[in-house]
Amino acid sequence: MSLTLSRRDLARLITRVENSERGAQDALSALYADTGRARVIGVTGAPGTGKSTLVSEMARVYRQRPDHPLVAIVAVDPSSPFSGGAILGDRIRMRDLAGDSGVFIRSMASRGALGGIATATSDVVDVLDASGFDIIIIETVGAGQLEVDVARIAQTVIVVESPGAGDEVQAVKAGILEIADIIAVNKADRDGVNQTISALQSALDIAPPSFHTHHQRPGLPPPPVHQPSGDAVAWQTCIVKVSALNKEGVGDLLDAIDQHQAYLHASGEGEYRRLQHVHSNVEARLRDLLLRAAMQRLSRADFEAILSAVSQRNLHPAVAAQKVLDSLQL
């Protein structure tokens, strides 16, 4: 197995894509037909749960498998909302991967996106996929309860928890746990790990098996899993105990990912999720283009007049937006 691009060219293409530089969209359009081959895994969780260390260890263990898959890591850290700058520090925890030319690590700043990944992350994943990487691991920013966009890209989502991070009520709140296909309880060498696992387990026991709730969007047919074919049964979110720092349990985590991938394939849910991902992807780009088109057609003076009317409370923001839309004459 080898890459279709030199590592230097790959890195430069990623930069062009990340910045939407001239020619980037043509390159993305050209390589799109070669995407869809990689296994894409999302890793998310609160700051300090050990995501970077775990991702590094996952990559190292993948590389030891008999087929030596090529592994890419996309590690997202937050941009400062004030300066726009960022400190991307995920590589600090990934030094075990140094010297392995079968691993490619790219840090990305979130650049204002609020869903835990950057707007361009899905395009960067496409570039890595088409370049020949077998496994792509996306590490999100330290995520709380609403940063769930990684579920719009990844096939398998791992939520990382660690001991002492909140009680059972935290676990049943809406948000990040709902997107978990697998929960990795990291730092399993620490006190309190069994309490954490039992709190998470009872939260999972309350919820029905988590099939496609987080991927489902209105306007699409019901997921195929509602009529299971053959032996397919709904996926039950599982909990895996790991200690990434001590290199323990990560093989079990990779086995759980294998099982989830097999489930996606056998049940038809993989296909369904793909459709959902495409839906949200096209919708997001349409939203961008419409906004851009609206702003181009509207003169600055007209727009400022509308804003002024809204700020004086003569016009409701929703009515203002409708006015702008009407002026587009779609």
Place this chain on the structure above:
Amino acid sequence: MSQPDARESSSRSLRILIAKPGLDGHDRGAKVVARALRDAGMEVIYTGLRQTPEMIAEAALQEDVDAVGLSILSGAHNVLLPRIAEALRVRGMSDVPIFAGGIIPAEDIPALVQAGIAGVFGPGSPIADIIAFIRERTPIRD
């Protein structure tokens, strides 16, 4: 048909690698610089302590950085910094400017410049000088 980019951006964030080669564990200076560059709107990839020249060059390549900043207080700068410049050169990255900070005696600077270290910023250097150095040497790519 060529579609316009949906998210065409006019401003591009500079990406800077900040690394600590060698064995000393004093990373306060590196962190201060990283933080200042972040506040100047740059994206700083910070690799942490005890990086070999190969690790630094490989990170610079994968991250496609616009400049590489090295902090070294161990006294091994005359050996390590040229090796890093060479490791970047063999990867086709001789156009990426390298700057260094830490404890570097003035008499060592000419040889380091000769070896490809374009800027040396000792203790007390104003952060603004480092930012100006980066901005001057990183022309907008097409």
